[in-house]
Amino acid sequence: MTKAIIIIFVFTTTFISNNVFSQKKHLWTDSNRKFLVDNLERTRIEIIKETQSLTLEQWSFKEDSTKWSIAQVLEHLGLYERIFAQEADIMLSSNPEPQLDSLSLPDTSYINWMNDPSPHKAEWNAEPLGFMKGADNLIFFLFGRNHIIEFIKNTTYDLKAHFTFRWGKEQRRSIHALMVVHFGHTDRHLKQINRIKNDPKFPK
Numbered sequence: 280m281t282k283a284i285i286i287i288f289v290f291t292t293t294f295i296s297n298n299v300f301s302q303k304k305h306l307w308t309d310s311n312r313k314f315l316v317d318n319l320e321r322t323r324i325e326i327i328k329e330t331q332s333l334t335l336e337q338w339s340f341k342e343d344s345t346k347w348s349i350a351q352v353l354e355h356l357g358l359y360e361r362i363f364a365q366e367a368d369i370m371l372s373s374n375p376e377p378q379l380d381s382l383s384l385p386d387t388s389y390i391n392w393m394n395d396p397s398p399h400k401a402e403w404n405a406e407p408l409g410f411m412k413g414a415d416n417l418i419f420f421l422f423g424r425n426h427i428i429e430f431i432k433n434t435t436y437d438l439k440a441h442f443t444f445r446w447g448k449e450q451r452r453s454i455h456a457l458m459v460v461h462f463g464h465t466d467r468h469l470k471q472i473n474r475i476k477n478d479p480k481f482p483k
Contacts, residue, residue, distance in 0.1 A: 306380050306439035307455055314386075315431050315458045322465035323424050326356070329472050330417050336482045338413040342475060347407065349475055352468050353416035354407035360423020362405060363461050364430070366443055367454045375440035379451055383439070386459045393463030431458065 330338075330349060338350040347355070411419060438455040445452050452460075475481065 304377060305437050306377055307437045311439070311455060312431060315455070315462070316428060318462040319424065319428050319431065319458070322462050322469065323421070323428070325469055326353070326420065326424075326465065326472075327417070329469065329476070331414070333413070334482065335413045337476075338416070340475065340478075340481055342478050342480075346475075347471075348409070349472055350411065350413060350416045351407035351409050352471055352475075353420045354409070354411060355401060355405055356465060356468055357416065357420035357423055358405045358407070359461065359464060360420065360427060363457055364423065364427055367430075367441075367457060370441050370443050370454060371436050373441065375437060376442055376451075377437070377440040379442050380439050380453065382451065383453055383456060384449070386456070389456060389459045390463045393460065393467045399467075427458075427461070 330353065333349065339348050341348045436454070438458070439453050441454050442451040443454065443457055444450065
């Protein structure tokens, strides 16, 4: 009987402790939310600005046969809107792991990684097929980006307590960090779009 009471006491104490932590210790702050929303909206606006007035010929132009067109860049970005949204959705259905926050890299490390001028190789599921034409690629991108912005604005999840899995040294990445990578990835491809538009052979 005494042993049973001890077990119940330990279980109850642990449950209450975890519950109190989950209610009071919210790692993801309002300033974190604003930081993500501001940058996701900023890069969304910049993509619109750089592409909304393009002709079909400009959308389709390639610097050479090995490079992507602006249409393909937008398709690639639109695919990542869906990939990252699904990844976040899956991991938010798992239990929070706030103890992993101490292992998280600073936001600047992800931004610097995306600013690195060395080539990045797109994953196979994010390679553009080029079947969409012109501004359809912008619509494809915006549909996903608008969804993610609304999610970040309204979510009640602690995005610094839920973690995805990664290969290599990092291994785990918070949903907050995933979204920092996301807007940094858009900034990276905005530079690519500007480079394409500044090519001497770019249609006028």
